[in-house]
Amino acid sequence: MKKYWHVINIGIQNNLTYRFNFLARAVFGLIPLIAMLYVWQKIYAGKGAGASVGSYSLAGMISYYLLTTVVDALTAVNEDDWQIAADIKDGNISQLLLKPVDYLWYRLCLFLSGRLTYLAVAAAPLALFILYHRQYLAPPASGLALGAFIFSTAMTALLQFFMSYAMAMLAFWVLEVSTFIFILFAFEFIASGHLFPLDILPRGLEQALYFTPFPYQLYFPVSVYMGKAAGADLLRGLLVQALWVVAAYCVARFAWRRGIKHYSAVGG
Amino acid sequence: MKRSPQNLKREAAGGSTLQPPHLPGPLSRLRQHASRYLGVYAALWKNSIAREMSFKANFLLWILVETLWFAMQLCFIGVLYLHTEHIGTWTKWQVVMLIGASHFIQQVFQAFFLINCTNLSELVRSGKLDFLLLLPVNTRFVVSFRQVDLGAFVNAASAVAVMAYAARQMHLAPSAWQVAGFLALCGAGVAIHYSLMFLLASISFWTVRAQGIVWGYYNLFNVARLPDEAFGGLFKALFTFALPMLLVSNVPVRLLTDKLSSPGPILLLLAMSAVCFAVSEWGWRASTRRYTSASS
Numbered sequence: 001m002k003k004y005w006h007v008i009n010i011g012i013q014n015n016l017t018y019r020f021n022f023l024a025r026a027v028f029g030l031i032p033l034i035a036m037l038y039v040w041q042k043i044y045a046g047k048g049a050g051a052s053v054g055s056y057s058l059a060g061m062i063s064y065y066l067l068t069t070v071v072d073a074l075t076a077v078n079e080d081d082w083q084i085a086a087d088i089k090d091g092n093i094s095q096l097l098l099k100p101v102d103y104l105w106y107r108l109c110l111f112l113s114g115r116l117t118y119l120a121v122a123a124a125p126l127a128l129f130i131l132y133h134r135q136y137l138a139p140p141a142s143g144l145a146l147g148a149f150i151f152s153t154a155m156t157a158l159l160q161f162f163m164s165y166a167m168a169m170l171a172f173w174v175l176e177v178s179t180f181i182f183i184l185f186a187f188e189f190i191a192s193g194h195l196f197p198l199d200i201l202p203r204g205l206e207q208a209l210y211f212t213p214f215p216y217q218l219y220f221p222v223s224v225y226m227g228k229a230a231g232a233d234l235l236r237g238l239l240v241q242a243l244w245v246v247a248a249y250c251v252a253r254f255a256w257r258r259g260i261k262h263y264s265a266v267g268g
Numbered sequence: 269m270k271r272s273p274q275n276l277k278r279e280a281a282g283g284s285t286l287q288p289p290h291l292p293g294p295l296s297r298l299r300q301h302a303s304r305y306l307g308v309y310a311a312l313w314k315n316s317i318a319r320e321m322s323f324k325a326n327f328l329l330w331i332l333v334e335t336l337w338f339a340m341q342l343c344f345i346g347v348l349y350l351h352t353e354h355i356g357t358w359t360k361w362q363v364v365m366l367i368g369a370s371h372f373i374q375q376v377f378q379a380f381f382l383i384n385c386t387n388l389s390e391l392v393r394s395g396k397l398d399f400l401l402l403l404p405v406n407t408r409f410v411v412s413f414r415q416v417d418l419g420a421f422v423n424a425a426s427a428v429a430v431m432a433y434a435a436r437q438m439h440l441a442p443s444a445w446q447v448a449g450f451l452a453l454c455g456a457g458v459a460i461h462y463s464l465m466f467l468l469a470s471i472s473f474w475t476v477r478a479q480g481i482v483w484g485y486y487n488l489f490n491v492a493r494l495p496d497e498a499f500g501g502l503f504k505a506l507f508t509f510a511l512p513m514l515l516v517s518n519v520p521v522r523l524l525t526d527k528l529s530s531p532g533p534i535l536l537l538l539a540m541s542a543v544c545f546a547v548s549e550w551g552w553r554a555s556t557r558r559y560t561s562a563s564s
Binding site: 024025029031032034035038039041043046053054176179180182186187189190195196200202 | 329332333336351355491
C-alpha cells in the first residue's frame, strides 16, 4: 500500500510541473461554457418571463452547467489515456512489468494525483466563476442527495478512468489509438450530458441512453445533486452505476491480460 | 508535359527571358516568384499525398472522427430547437447553415494550416527549423504550407452538403454574387484562424512546451459556430474586436441568408483578417529573431 502513496506523491510533483498548462486549460475551458450560458439566456429571453425548457427554469439550467463543470473538474481523465497508450507503444511498460506494482493501480494513483493537482490549480478560477453565478446555483436537494452526489461522483471518476484505461489497451494491437479515443469521446460528449441535460431529450431517446454507461459519466451525479433522482430511482441509479464501474474494471483487466500476451516490448 | 517543380522553374526562367532584358518589370518578377512558389507547393502536395496514403486506415478513421463531431454539433442544435423557435432572429435552418459554414471554414483551415501550426513547436524543439531557415524560400511559407491534410477536404465537402440541405429547407436561392461573396468571406475567416493560430504557435519560441495550444484554440472554434445575437457585453466585444470568432462564420452566413442590414460587418471581417495577419507577421518576425538553434 505504501508504495502507491509514493506513486501519488511523485505524480503530484510531476503534474505540478505543468501547473500553467492546467491553469490555461481551466481558464480556456470556461470560454465555451460562458458561450453556452449566453445561448441559453437568449433562448429563455425569447420565450418570455418564467419560461422553462423541459423541467428547467433558467436558474436550473445554469445550475446544471455549473454542476457539470464541477463534476468534470473532479472526474475527467486528462491525458491518462494518451500516456497509457504511449507507455505501451514506446515500450515503457517493460520496466514497470519488472517492478512489484500493478500497472492498473499504478495508473489509477497517477490519475488521482493528476486530478488533485488539477483541482489545486483550477479551484481558484472555477470558484470565482461559480461565485459570479451564485444566484443561480441551487443548494443540493437534501442532505441525502449531497451524500449520494459525492458517492456517485467518486464512482464517476472510477468509471471514467477504467473506460479510458480499457480504451488505451488498444495500443497493444494498433499503432495509432487517438482516433478510437476521439470516437469514444464524441459519444461521451453528447450522451453523458456535457452539451445539454439529457432529460430535455425526447423521452424514448433519454431512456435508451440509460442502457449505455455514458449518463453515469456525468449526468447521473448532477441529477442526484439536483434531486431529479430520489428514493428508489436513486438507489437503482447508484446500483447501475456501480455495475458499470465493475464492468469497465473487468474489461480493463481482461484487455490488459490479452494485451500483455501480445506484447513484444518494442523499443523496450 | 508533366508539371514537376523543375519544369515549372524552367517555364518561369523561360518566361522572364521574353521580357526586354533592360526592363525586368515588377509584374514579370511577380509572375516568376509566383510560379516558383507554386512549384514548391506542388512538391509539398505530392509529399503529403504519399504520406497520407501510407496510413490508409488511419486516414479514413480521422474522417470518421470529424464527421462524428460534426454530427454531434448538429444534434445539439436539433435538441435546442426542440424547445425554441428562435435564438434571437436565427431560425433552426439558419443555425444549421451557420454550423455548416463554421465547419467548412474550420476544415479548410485544417486542410492547409493546422498540422503546420502545431508542428512549429516541434520544429523549434528539435532544431529542425535550421534546415527550413536555410532553404531559398520564404521561411514562413514553408513552415505554414509544409503538409496538407487531405482528409479535411472530405470533411469540408460534407459541410457543404449540410449547407446545401439547409438552404433547400429554407427555400434559399442565393445569387451568384452572394455565393462568391460568401466564399471570399470564408477565405477571410480561414485567414483569421490561420493568423491567430500561427501567432499562438510562435509562442513556442519562448516556451518549449506549447502542446496545449491546439486544445486552447479548439475552445474558440466552439464560439465561432454559435449565432452572434446570443452574445453581449464584454464577451461580444472580446470575440469581435480582439479574437474575431463571432465574425468568422456569422458574417458569411448572414450574407448568404440575407441577414445583413448594412455592409458594416463585411468590412469589419475583412479589416480584422488583415489586422490579424499583420499582427501574426509581426509576432513571427519577433519570434524568429529570438531563435537559437537547439541542435548545434
